[in-house]
Amino acid sequence: MHELSIxxxxxxxxxxxxxxxxxxAVKRIELDIGKLSTVEPMAFDFAWKxxxxxxxxxxxxxVTNxxxxxxxxxxxxxxFGMNELYDPCPACGSFLSEVIEGRELQVKSINIDS
Ligand SMILES: [Zn+2]
Structure with a gap:
């Protein structure tokens, strides 16, 4: 399960x-997960716990965005907006496109207890 390593x-x-x-301790953590990353939300939640x-x-x-x-x-x-990899171009129907956003997986912010 690759969510666990993430x-x-x-x-x-x-x-x-x-x-x-x-x-x-860490009090709060905010994550940005791109919809086009390969993370499966339920598997991610499970791995997290x-x-x-x-x-x-x-x-x-x-907090996961x-x-x-x-x-x-x-x-x-x-x-154009992409919900899945290989969504076709709405203008010409081509499947050849490059992902420019939505693959990120990063820690956006951390709040700590000291
Ligand atoms: Zn096009």
Missing amino acids: VLNIIDIAESEAVKAGAV QAVRSTMLEHAER YVSGKGRCTECGTV
């Missing part, structure tokens, strides 16, 4: 930030 990576980032700031046990994030409130995707058609250059 969660572990996020916990790593958050904990090292918290430690740097001299915190004892397992992985945060006994970490500084165990009692952290988690699912960021909409955006693609640019490589045929005609139209930029």
Whole structure:
């Protein structure tokens, strides 16, 4: 399950930030997850609950923003909203497009308890 490795990576980032700031726990964490990333929300939630046990994030409130995707058609250059990878271009119907937004997976902010 690759969501677990993503969660572990996020916990790593958050904990090292918290430690740097001299915190004892993370109070709140905000994440941006692109709708075109490969993260499956339910699997992610499940992995999160397992992985945060006994970490500084165990009692952290988690806010997850699912960021909409955006693609640019490589045929005609139209930029359009993408809900899934390989959505066709609404202007010319081409399936050739590059994803310009929506693949991100990042820690947006962390609030800590010190
Ligand atoms: Zn097009």
